[in-house]
Amino acid sequence: MSDKIKVGITHGDINGIGYEVIFKTLADARVFDAFVPIIYGSSKVAAYHRKALNIPNFSLNSINSVDDAHNKRINIINCLDDNIRVELGKSTTIGGDAAYKALEMAVSDLKEGKIDVLVTAPINKENIQSESFKFPGHTEYLQQEAGEGEALMLMVSEHMKVGVVAGHVPIKEVASKITEESILSKLRTLNKSLQQDFSIRRPRIAVLGLNPHAGDGGVIGSEEQDIIIPAINKAKEEGIMALGPYPADGLFGSEQFRNFDAILAMYHDQGLAPFKTLTFSKGVNFTAGLPFIRTSPDHGTAFEIAGQDKAKEDSFREAVYLAVDVCHNRQMNIELGKNPLKTYDVNELEQKE
Helix, strand or coil, rough: CCCEEEEECCCCCCCHHHHHHHHHHCCCCCHHHEEEEEEEEEEHHHHHHHHCCCCCCCCCEEEECCCCCCCCEEEECCCCCCCCCCCCCCCCCCHHHHHHHHHHHHHHHHCCCCCCCCECCCCHHHHHHCCCCCCCHHHHHHHHHHHHHHHHEEEECCCCCCEECCCCHEEEEEEEEHCHHHHHHHHHHHHHHHHHCCCCCEEEEEEECCCCHHHHHHHCCCCCHHHHHHHHHHHHHHHCCCEEEEEEHHHHHHHHHHHCCCEEEEHHHHHHHHHHHHHHHHHHHECCCCCCCEEEECCCCHHHCCCCCCCCCCCHHHHHHHHHHHHHHHHHHHHCCCCCCCCCCHHHHHHHC
């Protein structure tokens, strides 16, 4: 093994497009210049997908642990037994169990520092549910496994970064999740991530309102005056450059979002609907706020096109390279923190002169 970043990749739901986008991303030999790919999955399932997709020249290096990984090969760790059954395009209990086993093993290695970053192929949030996995998605599972920090779903593209206060919750519960403390907590997490993960020294964050037209001064709801504005003011007192609240339609529709380094939406679809409309093919889901790094594409399992060679790998490729970039940024900022530039008091300098 070399000092190159080790990228762990989970295969996701074995009946979806996970293997297809993984294959298409790793088919470019230039990936070996940037990182060492390690797939957590199944050689048998991978072979099944290769045959279905008619990919003749794509070899995998089967290994037992990360220690055996070759830095110029596409490595795969077998997480499943050979009796696994693939049913392309179908949501099955077996598919959900296979997704969880790969995720569990990869996260264990991630926590132990055996891999540097994790990129997850899409899961089906319904069939993965079990006694071992009772979460609405990857983000909440990773929050528990981390045991520290606060997970923030942050959608990232070349054009914008969008975080959400209330993530995977039913819409009827959204208002109860919007509290002064929850907004302030997400702003702290977002601000820190922009600094350490994206090396933005003084981030500008746009905060959206909860109600249409950001409440219209209380005419369409009072959450802006009672909750959101006080949270923004407290964030400013902590040195966070948070501005708003802005009406979501106006901010995105006028392209005013380009004036900010990130946007904090109040709930899932308020932020993700415009994000995916503008950047669907290359958007990335980044789990900010945790001690380890995880990214994923911004699409789902796409059962309807599984095995048909129709899946676009752009989003998955972006997810892989974003994970690598964030890893580099964190390492760089840690080093800079160890040797900060010396600061001087202006008055002391004038006295010396």
